[in-house]
Amino acid sequence: MAASFFVAFLLFSSLLFHLNSALSVDYYAETCPGAETAVTEVMKKAMANDNTVPAALLRMHFHDCFIRGCDASVLLNSKGSRKAEKDGPPNISLHAFYVIDHAKKAVEKLCPGVVSCADILALAARDAVALSGGPNWEVPKGRKDGRVSKASETSQLPSPTFNFSQLKQSFSQRGLSTKDLVALSGGHTLGFAHCSSFENRIHNFDATHDVDPSLNSGFAKKLRKICPAHNKAKNAGSTMDSTSTVFDNTYFKLLLQGKGLFSSDEALLTHPKTKGQVSQFANSQEDFFRAFVKAIIRMGSLEGGKEVRKDCRVVN
Structure with missing residues (x-):
């Protein structure tokens, strides 16, 4: 029984975690050309006030992608007894969600309803690295936001005690x-x-x-x-x-x-x-x-x- 469950889980994982070939570095070239600059400006301001922001946003992007793919499900709030990912044990120490809120607000002013929260998080993670002295890169964009977020699924995240x-x-x-x-x-x-x-x-x-x-x-x-x-x-x-x-x-x-x-x-x-x-x-x-x-x-x-x-x- 355990073996068949494991095989089923692997099959489920392979179906769930496949690469999104629809992403493109030019995805918002026509619909929201100022999106990246807006996110970067918010990140610069946040980092000037709090030097823990880069580590927080990079970790947040990682924790988001490892659960249901990069769908910003880590950003969703819990609702009543339905606990969201951010309230799962490995994510209790995640912080700086306000930075994504501010970036979303800035981008929405430019082009309402166009840029996903998942893309904003990916861009913020890139800026976290680049503005801390690390490499810069063109972020492929076009992710969509998820509608499901479960605290119970955070057990899938790699643990610091893993071999x-x-x-x-x-x-x-x-x-x-x-x-x-x-x-x-x-x-x-x-x-x-x-x-x-x-x-x-x-x-x-x-x-x-x-x-x-x-x-x-x-x-x-x-x-x-x-x-x-x-x-x-x-x-x-x-x-x-x-x-x-x-x-x-x-x-x-x-x-x-x-x-x-x-x-x-x-x-x-x-x-x-x-x-x-x-x-x-x-x-x-x-x-x-x-x-x-x-x-x-x-x-x-x-x-x-x-x-x-x-x-x-x-x-x-």
Whole structure:
């Protein structure tokens, strides 16, 4: 029974997560030529007021695409007892939804009812990277917004405790390669993680070790100080790398030094192919940027919804 369910799930995944070939970089050339500039201006203003915005919007785009394809379902509000994705356990820490609201408002002024929330989120994620010192790219557009958002489905998101085989399965079900996995993991160069995301590595790791032995000892000591056992501080945690507001290849350099935060980061070093890619990206920021752009365009092309929402928080 379990095996047949798994096969059915894989079949469902392959049907759900296929690439949207209808996307085009010129999709709004005639209908809303000023859309991208409007989104970028909103992002610049938001980033000037809050340097956590880039990491938030990049993560939001990832979390959106991995559930039902890139359909802005992560933006929908819960309604009564029907909890939406944003209220699922992995998404409780998502923030900066207001930036998408402001961008939508700016775009609606230019061309009402034309640009989807899903496209606005994809553009905002690109700007998050480019305005933080990372690569810039032409975003294929033409996504549509979804009408379904379920908190229960957020269990499908890759967990920070995943091992390599779990990560590989999660990405391959969405048509993404192991190189895409490594490149997209490089997005962890931006942002902050709460203690709960990595406490499994610094307390009661296994029957033999209290601390994950693959962690750099000095780094582990620092993390244990920030996140003591039975830590009750809600906002305690650590930046993702030492340049957490700059999109660069520092994440990969630190990973090779035993200073990756998550089990899922360390997992990239447990397979020869992905370890080689980590080393390549640590040695060449240019190679990382090139691979990241290819991977995020591929991920951002996972097909989703059917409409263009007037308000990103509610269905039409």
